[in-house]
Amino acid sequence: MNRHLYIIFSLLVLSLLVTLGVILGKEANPEWKRLQKAYFRKEAEAVTKALASAEGTQRTILQKRLRYLERPRYRIRQIIAGDGKRIDRCISCHLDLKALKQKHSQTERFPFEEYGCTICHGGVGRATESSRAHSTLRIPRRPLYDYLKVRAAGTTALDLFQFSASGEPIPFTGSNLCLRCHLGSHPRHVARWRRLKFKPLDRVQTKLKELQGSGLKLDESRCLGCHTTGYNELTGHYLEDQVTCESCHGPGGFYAELMAGGRARDGAELARANILETRSDRVCLNCHKPDRHSAYEGEDLPPTLIAAYLDGKPAPEIDGQTREDAWNMALETKLSTWQLSDGPPQPAAQVLMRAVYDDTHIYFAFRWPDKTRQDRMGQWFFSGGQWRAEETWPDALALHWQITEQVKDFRQGGCAVLCHSTGRFREFPRMATRQEGAVVDEWYWNAFTAERAGRPGDGFLDHRVIYVPQGSLKPAFRWAQPEISAAHGSDTSGERMPETVGGVPLTLNAEVTDGMPPRPLFYLEGDKQVPLQLPDGSNPGATSVPLYETGIPEQGDSANIRGRASWSDGYWTLELSRALQTPSKRDVPLDPAEKSYSFGLAVWDGTAADQHQVGTIVKLHFEPGKE
Secondary structure (H helix, E strand, C coil), X not given: CHHHHHHXXXXXXXXXXXXXXXXXHHHHCCHHHHHHHHHHHHHHHHHHHHHCCCCHHHHHHHHHHHHHHHCCCCCCCCEEECCCCEEECHHHXXXXXXXXXXXXXXCCCCCHHHHCCHHHHECCCCCCCHHHHCCCEXXXXXXXXXXXXXXXXXXXXXXXXXXXXXXXXXXXXCHHHHHHXXXXXCHXXXXXXXXXXXXXXXXXXXXXXXHHHCXXXXXXXXXXXXXXXXXCCCCXXXXXXXXXXXXXXXXXXXXHHHHHCCCHHHHHHHHHHHHHCCCHHHHHHCCCCCCCCCCCXXXXXXXXXXXXXXXXXXXXXCCCCCCCHHHHHCCCEEEEEEECCCCCCEEXXXXXXXXXXXXXXXXXXXEEECCCCCCCCCEEEEECCEEEXXXXXXXXXXXXXXXXXXXXXXXXXXXXXXXXXXXXXXXXXXXXXXXXXXCEEEEEEECCHHXXXXXXXXXXXXXXXXXXXXXXXXXXXXXXXXXXXXXXXXXXXXXXXXXXXXXXXEEECCECCCCCCCECCEEEECCEEEECCCCCCCCCCCCEEECEEECCXXXXXXXXXXXXXXXXXXXXXXXXXXXCCCCCCCCCCCCHHHCEEEEEEEEECHHHCCCEEEECCEEEEECCCCC
């Protein structure tokens, strides 16, 4: 018996040693080092051959080169790009920079050491094994300037996901191939999209015939791009006469290849990225825009809010009540919104709007359903002998106005152009325009900060991105993720700290000590902050205190907007007012003589955290005033 145990033990030790030897051998001679050895060996052979006929200075240079190639330095080579946020190690294996530069004609404008490889070709930049480094190659070998142009311009006809990394077109496969797996793995998703999107083309063609019969001159090809899958404008052919999987996620050939190779995780990641990265504008805004059927009178036009001229009547008092007679002069306009979350957008609140104006100011009234009044940004609760922090998000409303004409597609997508079509990746940040010089005016009311400041915030968005700094707020107490870009304020400096919301600075009421549970620093007596005195951090009569407190609100341009809100019976009512003209270049100038403007609108329900409801663009039209 003991002899058998010795044999088993010896075999286990032997297998362990063999495994350890294989691991050590792989570590001592990794794939990248083998590729470098092969490259240097080939280079040494070429230099040796050239030496046979070289003379003078050229021979000296080649001899020096040969000495290095015979004893080269093997190391992982990498490019640190994007302000240190992206690591690109492709050149550890792809050593022939001369050959690379011959294939890339724009290296002087876009040098490798600044941009690297993965920004165009995809792949895992940090990986040093080819199988992993190439696992997510998906973008064609196009010149870098083309790709950067796409990234900067947003909406474009150039679809980077129509081709593989080798430059070959990716074939459409049809939804039946997708459904062979996803009908079982994602039945609810398939059922929802079949119900909402898989509409046969014959219904569209029937509608088209009715319109053509009424005298409208409409070409069927204008409909096929949105109502079919795999439509080719050059040939007029399409794969399916419905809006199916590949309409949003792109051609299925690449996914099918990944799935067949056991790389379902990569396929899922790419399917998501295919919508949220460079395809997002084309996937959504090319079809889902208010004027897509502009040739059909009365169909799919954006809602119009008519601002009534007061003509000497008293202006409404900005108190959040809308009781003044002035509001009776204005027609009410309804705007439907969509709830944005990790899944498909869902129908959400309907916002009721009215507007009036006089010779100097414009006044808005907004009313929307919200079951609960949420007007705090976090709260401390004392129970069980210790404090516990609870994060909450207040109810809010934001308007966005186009200031410059460079904000591409703003009239079609409104807020979606600024935040949601850019995706959820650091390379495609939220809360920014995508063209240099493009500016959007932001009016922001927040049930926490705006009410304490006595007014909403007046901010702006441009192409610059200001991220909430990593570590600036402790993870348990921050109001925004460090990956989320913060909007700029419109104070006299033209900036806003990320810890500021709606033009009001936030003070984190938290003390974090190593080895001790976090606790608040103070409680409030009226508006006065009183430090907590007891050793355990409790305080008689103070069982809950705010997680945040507000500081002195910004002045200057941030104070241009007045506003008050009230909540009653499950509805918020908000009144806003601003001068038609302000001295700030970051404020949209409103001239009634121009007749109409456009703005985007979003509302936040604090019970859903920072996931908010977005409406399409709204057209503001000024009713004629006095001559």
